[in-house]
Amino acid sequence: MDDYVVSVKNVSKRFGDQDVLKHVSVDLERGKIYGLIGRNGSGKTMLLKTICGFVAPTEGEVCVWGRHVGRDVDFPDNLGFIIESPGFLPKESALKNLKYLASIKNRVGTDRIRECIAQVGLDPENHKPVGKYSLGMRQRLGIAQAIMENPDLLILDEPTNGLDNHGVEDIRALLLGLKKEGKTILIASHSAEDIAVLCDSVYEMDAGVLTGPIPTDIRS
């Protein structure tokens, strides 16, 4: 189990009579990009939330970096994520928002935060309040907050959502660069192109059942 960055064993999640996840098992290895595809409401985001520790499975277990999520740790360490829309202080600038978040763990300095904001194509010196950002700019900032503490595992739900073509290209290049650095990345996406360009291995979620890895021809 310790060989894998993420190990999901027989995880089910039930809300009343509804099974959102059904006996999901998957192992993620270091230095690869994994894709997760599926229709809206198929359980993709629920699986990501379960791995991140925000949802406790009804059955089964999730281990990240060899530690049982929910028993050994509340939330996995060394993990960056963006799930659904990121929440920021609307009246503060991008830099100030990320400084606020980074100050909680206090592991990175302002220079690193500036660098991450620039990496996602935003201007770290821009004092415009985040509340006035477009959806795409917020998404870029969300990705910057996910990578700013230099985690070795990234979990990204629709990372290119709301981005223009340039933005999509920027983020793809960024993620491929992170992969070269040995980061493990799990991406849930509706974009077939993102999946085809980025992912080494793709899984499909359908009504809470995970299947995969899917052959390349089916992906396209």
Next chain:
Amino acid sequence: MNPFHRAWKVFAYQMGRVNSSPRIPILFLIIGIYIYSTVEPVAYFARSVGIASTPWIFPHLTSDYICQMVFMAGVIFLFCDAPFTDESYSYIVSRSGRTAWSAGHVLYIAAMSLIYVFFIAGASVLPLLNSLQGSWHWGKVLGTLARTNAGRQYGMTFTVSNYLTGAYSPATAALYSFLLEWACAAWFGLLTYFFNAVTHRMVGTFLSAAFVLLDLMISNEWTPRAFAFSPITLSQLSTFKSFKIQFGITLSYAAKFFIISLSVLAALCICRGFLTRFIRSTRRSLFKKQGRSGTVNG
């Protein structure tokens, strides 16, 4: 990283969110208007008799049960979105951990309650600014209003307590009232937070609303002994007199009640994560005993 540092950062982040919520300025505006309209007849009376009033209105306002209900309804409005899990929740709690996150919010509740009570105290003086005199005594205006029914002729809707003017110096009454009011506001905030967080529904908000009405319900229907568990009653300085004393309701009892219950509520809020883990592990072991497959975490 030091958990106190993380709790402090969560608190700072939550305070940073305050000015982005229109709910809080709206609340302060409503309470400000209410206080102005309540205290304004005192200013009118002072102008009519040509004597300036002293600023010691606050202890009388907080000793009036209707004013207290309005102020505490404001507290419920202030904290009704507890446990404050908006879209930024996951990004903060994953960095701070659940315990530091809860501790940060306990600090936030204490701080916002303090600000709210400061606001009430400050707003109670504003209507008197045109006829105000600084003094360490109650003064003729408040003394007259306390001992006579002159206030009614000027449309006063709250009572200037004769008991307070006789039993306490103004500064002492203001200090005690301030501390009781702060404790009461924090009590409602923590109660709302804990039950909303545990139930994932607005149970805490409704429970707090029931406690706000408890003082009135006891007065109308229930045994006076129940006043001992009514925070609104215990935060009124004028309550520690006459028949309530025979039920052990004294200032000392109120202080003990708030210290103990606030400590318990704060501990429950902070240790909610441990409680959840304990429940999970108990359920896990129960499932194992029953021979069910897999591990239960939820």
